[in-house]
Amino acid sequence: MGGIGKTALAVEAAHRARAEGWFPGGTLFVDLRGYDDDPVTADQAVLALLDALGVRDRDLPPTTERQYDAYRALLAERQDRMLLILDNASDPSQYVPLLPGTDHHRVLITSRDRPDALPVRLIDLETLASDDSVALVARALHDTDERDERPGCEPDALHELADLCGHLPLALQIAVGMLRRRRHRGIDSLVADIRDAGDPTAVLDHGSPGTDLYGRSLVIRPVLETSYRRLPPEQARLLRLLCLAPVAETGTEAIAALADVETEAVLLLLEDLAAAHIVTPVRPSDGTAPDMRWRLHDLVRVFGAGVVAGDARLREEGEAARERVLEFYVRWAAAADRRLRWLPGMAEPERFMDRAQALAWLDRERAGLVAAAGWAQEERFADAGVRLAECLGMYLYWRRYFDDWTAATEAARDATHRAGDLLGEAIAWGNIGLALRGAGRTREAIDAHTRARNLYQAAGDRHLEAGAWNNLGNALRQVGRTEEAIDAHTRARDLHQAAGDRHLEAGAWNNLGNALRQVGRTEEAIDAHTRARNLHQAAGDRHREGRVWNNLGNTLRQMGRTEEAIKAYGKSRDILREFENWYDEGRTLENLAHVHNAAHRPAEARSAYLQAAEAFTRANAPDRAVQARTRAAELPA
Template structure:
């Protein structure tokens, strides 16, 4: 309302009239265009802006038989008092009379042409003077005309909850379900996609189910394959404008009006993984070149069936595209009802999965790349690889879960392996666990112990980082046993090394030392000196925890040197940090401060803000031991900032608390 109402205000006395007289409220079906237009008209008339009142006509642009301009002009003439014998007999004379009446009408009037689908419905009805104002509503954006557009979006969560609450209280002020079930109310509005029409239907259903709780409707919608089926089956009656409160016909009419290529893309987008899809992934999904895919996406956006989501102000190819949840559910239902469309959809999902596997593998290769190795394709540096993975993350994680379908299992399991390092880097442990479990189950069903072991190992690392240490120990033990059974001595030490870290987290330090030692020996035997550095590094941490500080110093020094020899600068930074800890435990505080400083430089170079926060944490402890409170406080504050950048609020709060204690 705040965007529309000011535009209807007349120009001040003596000022030139606004040259633009057409305003359009656009948005997907059910978004509340008519309600906004009518409410704006009421408020504008109440302010005295339109003493001539409002002329309203519903053009029913998305019905099977839309109202034509020739039909609409008769209704408008009737509203202007021209009827019976005064009505001209020919269409041309009817238009002449209509325009003449508006031109002679001194009282400023607002003309609302509601629910238009084509300019031919409203262009002949425009007054020939800028004295009056015209407001149209449409699901399509009239980009070819000089029209001031107001695109409506779905409601904010709080506004959605308020709409349902108000609807229930208006019917019965004693209805306290919204206050008793705030979480269920929030979930209901989310299931309705915050679409006003869906929310009105849900509220109407709740009014009829006066003695049932909101949670019961939530459960019913969640258990249904298509939320629109539940809402439409439970809907009755009409809205304030005499329209049926039903969702599916609204979506069907919008879908039927699409050209075949747009309809195909909409169906395929409904099958895409994740809630938003990048243009490249859309092109792969639809087997189109980028230009064709972008053109169709822009056409669908003009009908408000697809929403562009701008990411960081980049070029059009960087825009992401989102389907409303109810449009997505509708599209899935359309595909499921036709065998040919099912086959088309399966092929599309295979293409997008292949696209994700190729570039996730390349991005993972860049994250793991060391000097002297072949350059991965596409991504010139870590920042590019991380940027692509960040943008596609939701789709990548969702695509891995297709592993439960045999057709996609192999590719999805491979995709999961490509994502393990990235998700660990971003500390996305919930996603890591989801991905790990999907890959493990698919590999087990396929009878592939090698890939199952990889999945168990990655899952164990995610569980450990999430604080679920006993589950992590079990996962790494399972991975180790599978590697041993398969005779895979190349990867067996990975499981031993990770098992050692989990055992150390569980307080089983001596067992951890044994596991890391076993991993180190296996890596040495295989001549894998880079991964041998991982084992030395973890072994040093376990030795430090066992109180064997000087041995820990030696272990971390070995790790640092091996990382340096391999050109793994990031690994070297981790070793410097751990070496600092061992030196501090050994009472060599000055050397520890120097080691932490080297570690911090590398963390900042890689923008590894979580490890930067941890290094600064350790550096603050070293300054406290050295009785340098001001230096310690500065490090605590810097640690809090680094943890904040790493999205680690708990650690950031703890660091700020420690800084306050130094005052």
């Protein structure tokens, strides 16, 4: 893409190659100005090349055809190999006529466009890695003034500056120039300016220090504008809309919904944009994902969003596109959620044949789904954003993405509150409570569940109120308020029984058993867990049955019934593994290790701890994995 550093890399490569003696015949350089309003033609460039080769004035052939003949003849006669750099080409017609008629010499071409029709070797340049971006800025400042200690004193600000520049060499070069100018101010001052502006190009272009070593203006926006203006209308429209997608990397299906274009047609357009280095195709690391993904550079996204914001017609086009992609996400997130919650006897969800397919799709689309749920803050997208947030709860809990869950549900809470939707706001508060408890913020979770309960009571929904009591009881138990937890779970159980909801009644029995065990009422706890297990079995809910077996094992272990506890944990482990519930499997294996350790079986305990560590790693719980490995290492050999 523009500003990636193509010319700088080509020139540096040429200098190093000359130093190594690769091109004793020298180097020829022509700037074709391919993206200017008046690009250099091949006919103009050949005159410059002939001049560099010593052919000028009276020696210059009178016709263009003879000029090309003379140029090729000179190169063919040269015994010493030469390097020809044809820089900044926008079309093959600018450089194809300039290629030598011999393979003795070498040619290096830079362009923003991929010449896929030509048999040339292609070298794609990406933005710099984060550490390389930081090193570039630090070294440039040090080379100017070795007393400049800002990079070493402000490492966090330096990394943020590199991020804000999108790791684009042109933007980094401009930032370095601005920091040189404001040498008595910290790096954080420039970071603050860019962050406050919300558009890095506005700050960097305004403070640009002038021109680079090649006499080119150090500005970003005109580089992006020239690439955009060259696009055919359909590609330009797709780029504008893609800049409005929830995140920088999006799948083909979602882009097709955004643009209201068939998938095959949008794929062709995306490939054209990729050939112009405006979007970057992202291939899955394992090669198994069925939906190709596409990434936009952050500065391109800001530029495209600015183009849309400046035109009323384009703004309405953009809002309609955002509605389409949000509905796309809602449809398939709802289908995936139904698959995760599916029990025998329920209708089969569309698209996703099993849990693995649903989870794989949600994993790929997570960033976009969460960001799109945040659109609930905008009135036009509030209803769909709230629905999307509700669809993501089970998945985000399952994968333990509690920060994402909190962000999505807070947007839903605010939207439902503005609309005066008591039930919707109560649901959002309940989900916030679950996310907060998962993140270890239990006291805040208690407040959230209390708010949810009160809103359900105000709305007169006793069924949903029961769920709030159950969630509140779990949070209360976690902070040691066990008697209150027992009361909350009992209320939940009674309300579910009154409603005839055996499935949710089972959950209340299970949680009640945990609270009873915590206060030493183990016989009652066993009865509660047994009731929960039987109800889940009757409903065909093997996943929740697996979790009950773990809790039953805990109670049996507390009573000293070791062998029965081991069997219970084994049943729990097998079921949770079947459902790929790695976190709960890790907890069960940890409990199994505890009981083996108490029974003086160090080998079995060590094995269980190590299996728990592996499960926690897969569950995105690295702290628990480290803890399990540490306990395994502490056991006697």
